[in-house]
Amino acid sequence: MLLLIDQVFIQLGIAFVGALLFWRLLLNIYVLLVTQTARQKSFIDKINRCLPQTQCGQCGYEGCRPYAKAIANGDAINRCPPGGNETILKLAQLANEPLARLDPAHGNIAPLLVAVIREDECIGCTKCIVACPVDAIIGGPKLMHTVIESECTGCDLCVDPCPVDCIDMINSTDKSIPTWTLPTTSGALATQLEAGS
Ligand code: SF4
Ligand code: SF4
Ligand code: SF4
Secondary structure, three states: OHHHHHHHHHHHHHHHHHHHHHHHHHHHHHHHHHHHHHHHHHHHHHHHHHOOOOOOOOOOOOOHHHHHHHHHOOOOOOOOOOOHHHHHHHHHHHHOOOOOOOOHHHOOOOOOEEEEEOHHHOOOOOHHHHHOOOOOEEOOOOOOOEEOOOOOOOOOOOOOOOOOOOEEEEEOOOOOOOOOOOOOOOHHHHHHHHHHO
8 A cells, every 4th residue: 555655656756747847847948038039139130220110111121121031031231222222231140141232133322312292283182191111191081291301211202103203303412402591671571670669
């Protein structure tokens, strides 16, 4: 009888140690997966920071972050025309990949452009607002639209949807920003100023 009880305790002990080892293994796998996911996310973040954030989709992905994710998973580093050679160099160093020329299938290196709406021709259809990936256009239904130049990445995605073709892409350095100057004190303003003085 005592022998039987001993055997039961031994079996229970073995089962307990087995269960302990099993849970320990599961915990190790979980920790490994969490660590790998965090490392992968941080790598994607680093790649994404090298990309120009134009969100133009020329790389074949919906935007810069999806392309960063694809690079982290082994996709080519030479698909971003807006980034040009500088971006390829940064990506090659980061991903430890050999340098490669920009893949012409995805476009050519070009100067930075900005969109400009010929406002008097705009019919306020809002199609450009919907197309803009970075919310750089303001306007409303049946109202004139305009581009916030500082927000425009030059992605070109608003041009095709415009039904009246009133959006131009121009070289960002060509844009002449009107300079506001203090008006001469004349007319009604002058009268008000004089009356107040
Ligand atoms: S081509 Fe470059 S800038 Fe355009 S979405 Fe892809 S990574 Fe971003
Ligand atoms: S305004 Fe046009 S060119 Fe500029 S970011 Fe928006 S969609 Fe792209
Ligand atoms: S798509 Fe063209 S017409 Fe329509 S709101 Fe934009 S600029 Fe105006």
